[in-house]
Amino acid sequence: xxxxxxxxxxxxxxxxxxxxxxxxxxxxxxxxxxxxxxxxxxxxxxxxxxxxxxxxxxxxxxxxxxxxxxxxxxxxxxxxxxxxxxxx
Amino acid sequence: xxxxxxxxxxxxxxxxxxxxxxxxxxxxxxxxxxxxxxxxxxxxxxxxxxxxxxxxxxxxxxxxxxxxxxxxxxxxxxxxxxxxxxxxxxxxxxxxxxxxxxxxxxxxxxxxxxxxxxxxxxxxxxxxxxxxxxxxxxxxxxxxxxxxxxxxxxxxxxxxxxxxxxxxxxxxxxxxxxxxxxxxxxxxxxxxxxxxxxxxxxxxxxxxxxxxxxxxxxxxxxx
Numbered sequence: 055x056x057x058x059x060x061x062x063x064x065x066x067x068x069x070x071x072x073x074x075x076x077x078x079x080x081x082x083x084x085x086x087x088x089x090x091x092x093x094x095x096x097x098x099x100x101x102x103x104x105x106x107x108x109x110x111x112x113x114x115x116x117x118x119x120x121x122x123x124x125x126x127x128x129x130x131x132x133x134x135x136x137x138x139x140x141x142x
Numbered sequence: 143x144x145x146x147x148x149x150x151x152x153x154x155x156x157x158x159x160x161x162x163x164x165x166x167x168x169x170x171x172x173x174x175x176x177x178x179x180x181x182x183x184x185x186x187x188x189x190x191x192x193x194x195x196x197x198x199x200x201x202x203x204x205x206x207x208x209x210x211x212x213x214x215x216x217x218x219x220x221x222x223x224x225x226x227x228x229x230x231x232x233x234x235x236x237x238x239x240x241x242x243x244x245x246x247x248x249x250x251x252x253x254x255x256x257x258x259x260x261x262x263x264x265x266x267x268x269x270x271x272x273x274x275x276x277x278x279x280x281x282x283x284x285x286x287x288x289x290x291x292x293x294x295x296x297x298x299x300x301x302x303x304x305x306x307x308x309x310x311x312x313x314x315x316x317x318x319x320x321x322x323x324x325x326x327x328x329x330x331x332x333x334x335x336x337x338x339x340x341x342x343x344x345x346x347x348x349x350x351x352x353x354x355x356x357x358x359x360x361x362x363x364x365x
Contacts, residue, residue, distance in 0.1 A: 055181075055184075055185045055190070055191075055194060055210060055211060055214045056184040056185045058211050058214045058215040058218065059185055059186070059187050059190065059214060059215075059218045059221070060245065061215075062215060062218050062219055062221045062222040062225075063218075063221045063222075063225055063244050063245065063247045064225065064241075064244055064245075065222050065225070066221065066222035066223055066224065066225030066226035066227075066229075067225040067226065067228070067229055067232070067244055069222075069226060070225075070226045070229035070230070070233075071229065071233065075230060077362060078359040078360075078362065079359065080230065081322075081358050081359045081361075081362035082355040082356060082358050082359035083226065083227045083229070083230060083355070084227075084322065084358065085322055085323065085326045085354060085355055085357075085358030085359075086223055086224075086226065086227035086351060086354075086355045086358075087224070087227050087252070087253075087256040087260075087317055088314060088317045088318065088323050088326065088327060088330075088354070089326060089327070089330040089350065089351045089352075089353070089354025089355050089358070090220055090223055090224060090227075090347065090351040091253075091310045091311075091313065091314045091317070092314065092327045092330040092331050092334065092350065092354065093330045093331070093333070093334035093346060093347050093348075093349070093350025093351045093353075093354065094220070094306070094307065094310055094334075094347050094350075095307045095310050095311055095314070096330075096331040096334055096335055096350075097334050097335050097337075097338035097346045097347075097350070098306075098307050099307060100335055100338070101338065102303075102304070105304075106304060106307065109301065109304050109307075109308055110307065110308065110311045113308045113311045113312050114311050114312070114314075114315055116312070117311070117312045117315035117316070118315055122152070123152030123153065123309075123312050123313075124152045124155060126308070126311070126312035126315075127152075127155060127156050127305070127308055127309060127312060128155070130304070130308035130311065130312070131300075131301045131304065131305070131308060134301040134304045134308075135299070135300065135301050138298065138299070138301070
């Protein structure tokens with residue numbers, strides 16, 4: 055498990071050291087962090103349902119208005135727990 | 143380095159709850175405290191550890207071990223893309239510390255590092271410091287997690303399964319750039335969702351991320 059995990063950690067870095075940084079590659083890499091996040095969150099939330107979406111909405115709103123990660127996570131978790139307690 | 147650790151502080155509550163969930167899973171599978179701690183220290187990738195424990199067999203056969211390794215790799219393949227996306231920034235820094243940071247690359251220091259860099263930060267030490275700090279925290283947090291784990295019989299009740307998506311959501315808000323991402327993010331979302339329906343496992347992260355990234359490459363002149 056550890057070896058497999060270290061392999062993927064270094065492989066991505068090594069690959070990019072072999073690829074020239076053209077404008078295309080630069081634009082693709084700049085957008086990659088956001089694309090990873092969206093591709094993780096959206097399918098997981100679709101799998102889960104309304105509780106997940108309410109949590110995500112609460113976390114995003116908290117982040118936009120309060121700008122504190124802890125508040126975003128707290129409100130997101132609270133929204134998920136509350137929705138689940140209500141039986142959704 | 144210290145700055146990297148400081149930027150990680152908001153992530154601590156989520157990490158501690160996640161460690162408790164992992165402790166519960168490892169206690170349930172009969173791992174001793176030292177075995178659970180060793181796993182956290184050596185692998186240091188929470189989501190894959192949790193999934194591996196769900197596949198943990200009673201007796202270890204080569205097939206069971208292969209299944210665990212394959213699942214670990216699939217879940218952690220996102221690290222490959224994360225490392226790739228950090229390359230243009232980190233390649234400007236000394237390679238020794240950078241490789242140390244890469245050794246402890248996870249969602250936490252990736253997200254702290256890429257947000258720091260997106261806001262104009264250049265010090266690669268932030269990435270390295272964040273990684274080392276979270277590595278120590280994660281390994282230490284496994285201990286109380288394992289001891290308290292039996293209290294947390296159903297991870298869903300504390301929304302443990304949603305901590306990663308919620309942390310990601312909060313971080314995404316800071317990364318979003320309207321001109322760059324207004325098309326790219328929907329493309330990534332649709333492709334990831336379609337992949338999730340069509341392919342079992344965790345390939346959807348890779349499919350969606352690559353689709354979004356390629357889209358950004360092709361659309362770069364149209365912003």
